Amino acid sequence: MASTLTEKILANASHQKEAVAGDFVVADVSYAMAHDSTAPLAIESFSKITDKVFDKDRVIIVFDHFFPAPTVAGATLHQKSRKFVMEQNISGFFTNGVCHQLLVENFVSPGDVVVGADSHTCTEGALGAFTTGLGSTDIGGVMATGKCWFRVPESLKFNLTGSTKKGVYAKDVILSIVGDVRADGALYRACEFTGDYVKDSTVASRLTLCNMAIEMGGKNGIIEADQKTLDFLGGRTGKIFKSDKDAAYNDEYEIEVEDIEPQVALPPVVDNVKPVSAVEGKQIDQAFLGTCTNGRLEDIEVATKILKGKKVARNVRLIVTPASQEIYFAALAKGYLQDLVEAGAAVCNPTCGPCVGRHGGVLAAGEVCISSQNRNFTGRMGDPSAEIILASPATVAASALAGKIVDPRDYL
Amino acid sequence: MKAWKFGDDINTDVITPGRYTVTTDKKRLGEIAFIEYRPEFGKNVKEGDIIVAGNNFGCGSSREHSPVAIKAAGISAVIAKSFARIFFRNSINIGLPLFVSEDADKIDDGDIVEIDFKTGEIRDKSKGITIKVKPLPDFMQKIVDKGGLVEFLRSDGYDNV
Numbered sequence: 001m002a003s004t005l006t007e008k009i010l011a012n013a014s015h016q017k018e019a020v021a022g023d024f025v026v027a028d029v030s031y032a033m034a035h036d037s038t039a040p041l042a043i044e045s046f047s048k049i050t051d052k053v054f055d056k057d058r059v060i061i062v063f064d065h066f067f068p069a070p071t072v073a074g075a076t077l078h079q080k081s082r083k084f085v086m087e088q089n090i091s092g093f094f095t096n097g098v099c100h101q102l103l104v105e106n107f108v109s110p111g112d113v114v115v116g117a118d119s120h121t122c123t124e125g126a127l128g129a130f131t132t133g134l135g136s137t138d139i140g141g142v143m144a145t146g147k148c149w150f151r152v153p154e155s156l157k158f159n160l161t162g163s164t165k166k167g168v169y170a171k172d173v174i175l176s177i178v179g180d181v182r183a184d185g186a187l188y189r190a191c192e193f194t195g196d197y198v199k200d201s202t203v204a205s206r207l208t209l210c211n212m213a214i215e216m217g218g219k220n221g222i223i224e225a226d227q228k229t230l231d232f233l234g235g236r237t238g239k240i241f242k243s244d245k246d247a248a249y250n251d252e253y254e255i256e257v258e259d260i261e262p263q264v265a266l267p268p269v270v271d272n273v274k275p276v277s278a279v280e281g282k283q284i285d286q287a288f289l290g291t292c293t294n295g296r297l298e299d300i301e302v303a304t305k306i307l308k309g310k311k312v313a314r315n316v317r318l319i320v321t322p323a324s325q326e327i328y329f330a331a332l333a334k335g336y337l338q339d340l341v342e343a344g345a346a347v348c349n350p351t352c353g354p355c356v357g358r359h360g361g362v363l364a365a366g367e368v369c370i371s372s373q374n375r376n377f378t379g380r381m382g383d384p385s386a387e388i389i390l391a392s393p394a395t396v397a398a399s400a401l402a403g404k405i406v407d408p409r410d411y412l
Numbered sequence: 413m414k415a416w417k418f419g420d421d422i423n424t425d426v427i428t429p430g431r432y433t434v435t436t437d438k439k440r441l442g443e444i445a446f447i448e449y450r451p452e453f454g455k456n457v458k459e460g461d462i463i464v465a466g467n468n469f470g471c472g473s474s475r476e477h478s479p480v481a482i483k484a485a486g487i488s489a490v491i492a493k494s495f496a497r498i499f500f501r502n503s504i505n506i507g508l509p510l511f512v513s514e515d516a517d518k519i520d521d522g523d524i525v526e527i528d529f530k531t532g533e534i535r536d537k538s539k540g541i542t543i544k545v546k547p548l549p550d551f552m553q554k555i556v557d558k559g560g561l562v563e564f565l566r567s568d569g570y571d572n573v
Contacts, residue, residue, distance in 0.1 A: 024551040119474040135476040135502035184468035356430040377425035
């Protein structure tokens with residue numbers, strides 16, 4: 001029977017000839033990840049099941065949601081997770097990047113099944129793996145057993161064709177899709193991105209697309225691995241699966257990306273998407289460039305192009321948080337970080353930054369922040385009356401320069 | 413038990429804002445449920461009350477703090493038209509009963525509701541109506557019957573599924 005990429009990976013990992021949407025399977029897990037916010041509850045659940053992780057090299061702990069600890073409460077949670085890391089001799093313990101970026105740089109290979117106690121674990125599917133977010137107890141269970149149950153999801157196909165206009169990026173494409181599909185339009189389903197636009201995209205841009213599958217309710221984002229994927233992986237190989245031509249999809253979206261303008265998502269929900277012209281001229285207080293959505297080198301590069309030799313507007317604070325140490329070093333070597341600091345940016349250590357509102361740039365009452373992140377929920381970044389507007393790195397950088405929301409195409 | 417009614421797309425940041433979830437203390441989490449979105453909830457919720465909601469309840473983050481907070485606040489069940497999937501798994505895993513019903517929005521805020529947890533029958537006593545719910549898939553019902561994922565894995569686990 002014809003199968004989708006997601007069905008094939010889940011069949012392989014559960015040692016079955018095939019896995020069909022709707023089936024329940026128990027799959028072997030390649031990697032299980034938890035971060036400083038979700039690991040403590042995962043460890044509590046794990047400890048009730050057993051006292052030894054299934055494989056010390058396949059459990060990954062990352063401190064990225066509040067590192068270095070900004071409060072005693074945060075430090076106490078770190079202490080708890082560190083104790084677990086030491087006791088279990090966990091080899092993959094990191095404090096130098098966003099968990100999803102570290103997973104794609106160091107671990108995930110095509111064909112893997114990867115689970116993380118973070119909803120944006122759908123990001124890693126851009127490497128041709130089945131990757132999904134779970135809660136802490138589920139991850140505690142995987143740490144104990146190395147296995148996880150899944151209901152095999154139906155798939156949605158997003159066929160993206162053509163090329164974007166100048167000043168329009170993968171972030172604009174995925175915001176536009178989320179606006180059309182809505183916050184629950186992909187509920188429980190696999191979001192498979194395909195088409196010549198995806199094939200021509202960098203791995204970084206593919207990660208941006210898959211990152212926001214969860215904002216439509218999707219279970220996983222996934223892109224068939226190709227030569228670009230293998231080049232990105234360096235030495236890692238994995239197993240490449242492809243969707244059959246006549247595989248069954250719940251729905252297929254045909255999207256010509258050339259029609260897409262720079263987009264913004266206005267508060268309080270991610271599917272409240274409008275062209276940037278809808279809010280052009282709106283004054284901002286903070287601009288944030290970073291996160292698992294858009295904290296990669298190409299994102300920092302476009303921001304630098306816009307900001308080099310200029311100064312961020314006086315009413316704006318610009319925060320730049322590279323998604324990993326590898327990206328930080330690459331941006332440093334290219335001189336981008338110096339250019340950004342000279343333009344007035346605060347460049348922070350690689351973490352989630354202020355995206356979750358716990359450290360690194362929280363918002364006061366009534367403030368407006370334009371951000372390259374993926375969520376604009378009420379109260380997420382600080383005071384509940386603050387507004388979060390989502391956009392591409394270029395729109396963030398150009399708006400920081402202007403002091404108000406602008407169309408980045410006038411600044412490139 | 414009284415119903416607390418919510419709309420569509422109620423996300424984990426409004427259930428448990430990230431700034432308040434730097435803890436694993438269940439009692440504390442119970443105190444912060446909807447702290448900014450609906451401050452009267454924490455003050456007036458009574459043990460056994462229920463939540464009714466529209467589509468995609470619990471969307472957003474994977475944080476288990478959200479269902480833990482709702483359960484610790486005293487909520488005995490959540491009835492919604494649909495749930496976000498991570499929230500759904502988390503609730504089953506920690507033993508917070510969830511019911512999916514197309515008719516969830518027939519129940520209004522403040523209605524007195526009775527649930528038979530064995531049969532899944534939900535009666536809105538204020539309106540004199542009975543709400544139909546979708547049964548859980550067998551696989552998930554096994555986890556619920558054990559009392560959550562930890563208990564499930566401590567007993568037969570995946571050996572007998």
